[in-house]
Amino acid sequence: MSSDRREVQQETTTTVDGNGSNSHQMASSAIVRATGATTCRRLRINPNNELRPDNYEDLHLDFPNPVYKNLEKYLPPDMLVSNREEKVRFMTDIMHSHLPNGERSRAQRHNDYRNKIVSNYQPLHRELYNLVPILCFVPSFLNAVNDNTEDSFRSIISEASPGVFVFDMLLPSFCEMMLEEIDNFEKWVAETKFKIMRPNTMNKYGAVLDDFGLDTMLDKLMETFIRPISKVFFNDVGGASLDSHHGFVVEYSKDRDVDLGFHVDDSEVTLNVCLGNQFVGGELFFRGTRCEKHVNTATKSDEIFDYCHVPGQAVLHRGRHRHGARATTSGHRVNMLLWCRSSAFRELKKLQKDFSSWCGECSSEKKEEKARTFDAIRKKYVKAVRPPQA
Numbered sequence: 001m002s003s004d005r006r007e008v009q010q011e012t013t014t015t016v017d018g019n020g021s022n023s024h025q026m027a028s029s030a031i032v033r034a035t036g037a038t039t040c041r042r043l044r045i046n047p048n049n050e051l052r053p054d055n056y057e058d059l060h061l062d063f064p065n066p067v068y069k070n071l072e073k074y075l076p077p078d079m080l081v082s083n084r085e086e087k088v089r090f091m092t093d094i095m096h097s098h099l100p101n102g103e104r105s106r107a108q109r110h111n112d113y114r115n116k117i118v119s120n121y122q123p124l125h126r127e128l129y130n131l132v133p134i135l136c137f138v139p140s141f142l143n144a145v146n147d148n149t150e151d152s153f154r155s156i157i158s159e160a161s162p163g164v165f166v167f168d169m170l171l172p173s174f175c176e177m178m179l180e181e182i183d184n185f186e187k188w189v190a191e192t193k194f195k196i197m198r199p200n201t202m203n204k205y206g207a208v209l210d211d212f213g214l215d216t217m218l219d220k221l222m223e224t225f226i227r228p229i230s231k232v233f234f235n236d237v238g239g240a241s242l243d244s245h246h247g248f249v250v251e252y253s254k255d256r257d258v259d260l261g262f263h264v265d266d267s268e269v270t271l272n273v274c275l276g277n278q279f280v281g282g283e284l285f286f287r288g289t290r291c292e293k294h295v296n297t298a299t300k301s302d303e304i305f306d307y308c309h310v311p312g313q314a315v316l317h318r319g320r321h322r323h324g325a326r327a328t329t330s331g332h333r334v335n336m337l338l339w340c341r342s343s344a345f346r347e348l349k350k351l352q353k354d355f356s357s358w359c360g361e362c363s364s365e366k367k368e369e370k371a372r373t374f375d376a377i378r379k380k381y382v383k384a385v386r387p388p389q390a
C-alpha cells in the first residue's frame with residue numbers, strides 16, 4: 001500500500017511509541033516523584049545548585065544519565081562524599097521504589113534485557129561507542145556548534161518548511177561505520193536467535209541503538225549537539241531542557257518495512273539522519289504540527305511539505321509535527337533517529353491548554369478569537385459614535 005493512500009485512508013494520526021522509550025519517559029517522571037518524597041528518603045528538600053554533579057555515563061545505569069545528574073543535587077551531604085557507584089546505587093533504589101509496581105518490573109525486565117545484549121554482543125567498531133566529534137561530523141556542523149550562536153546555526157541550517165530544519169551533519173565514513181555496526185548487530189541477532197525489541201510500534205525492522213550500548217554516545221549527541229540547536233529553534237517545546245532520548249535505526253527495502261504511515265513521534269524534538277545506502281523513494285511527508293487535542297484536524301495547504309532523504313543530511317523537527325515516509329521503491333534505506341524528550345516540558349504541558357506557539361490549529365483558533373473580539377469592539381464603538389437618528 002502506498003503511503004499516499006495510507007495517509008488518506010488512515011484518517012487518524014498515530015502516536016508512535018518506542019518500546020524502550022517508555023522506561024525513559026517513566027524515569028523522567030519518577031524523578032519528580034522521587035524529589036517530592038525527599039524527607040522520608042533523606043534527600044534534600046531544595047536542590048544544592050552549587051554542586052557540580054558527577055558524570056555517571058560510563059557506569060551501567062537503570063535510568064538516563066541526566067536523571068542521575070539532576071537527582072544528585074538533592075543528595076544528603078553525607079552521601080556526597082561517597083563514591084560514584086554508591087551514589088548511583090542509592091539514587092537507583094530511590095527511583096525504583098517510587099515506580100508503580102507494574103512499571104518497576106517493566107523497567108527491571110528492560111534493564112535485564114539490555115544487560116544480556118551488552119554482555120554478549122561484540123561490537124565491530126568500538127570507536128563508535130564514545131562520540132568523537134571529528135570522526136562523526138562534517139566540519140561546517142562542528143564549527144557552528146562550537147560557535148553556539150543563532151547566527152552560526154542559521155549559517156548551516158535551512159528551514160525547508162516552517163518547523164522543518166535541514167543541515168549536513170554526518171561524515172560518509174561515519175555513516176559507513178554505523179551501517180556496518182548495525183549489520184553486525186543484526187547478524188549476531190540472527191545467529192544467536194536473540195529476540196530483540198523493535199524501535200517502535202510501527203517498525204517491524206530496525207534496531208534500538210540504546211539497547212546495544214550506544215546510549216552514552218547518543219546522550220552526548222543530544223546534550224552537546226542537538227540541545228543547543230533545539231534551544232534556538234524549538235524553545236517552545238522544551239528544546240532547551242531535553243533530558244532523555246530514544247535512539248534507533250529504521251530500515252526500508254522491498255523485503256523489510258516499505259513505508260511508514262502518518263504519525264507523530266513520542267518526542268519533543270526528533271533528529272532524523274539518513275545513513276544511506278542506495279535507494280529510490282522514501283520521501284518524508286510533513287503535514288503541520290498539532291497538539292494532542294488537534295492531532296486529527298485538517299491540513300492547511302501551506303503545511304504540505306515533502307522532503308527527499310540525502311545520506312549524511314539531518315532533518316530536525318518537533319515530535320508533534322505530523323509526518324510519514326513514502327515507500328522505498330528500490331534499494332535499501334537506513335535512517336538513524338533520535339527522539340529527544342524534555343521531562344520539564346511534559347510536566348508543564350499538563351497544566352496548559354493553549355499551544356498556539358506551535359500547534360497550527362490552536363494558532364488558527366486564537367487568531368479567529370482575536371478577530372471576533374476585535375469585531376465586537378468595533379461594532380460597539382461604531383454604535384456608540386453613530387449620531388442619533390432624527
Ligand SMILES: O=C(O)CCC(=O)C(=O)O
Nearest residue numbers: 250260265272325335337
Ligand atoms: O523513515 C523515516 O525517515 C521516518 C522515520 C520516522 O518518522 C520515525 O521513525 O518516527
Ligand SMILES: [Fe+2]
Nearest residue numbers: 016264265323
Ligand atoms: Fe516519526
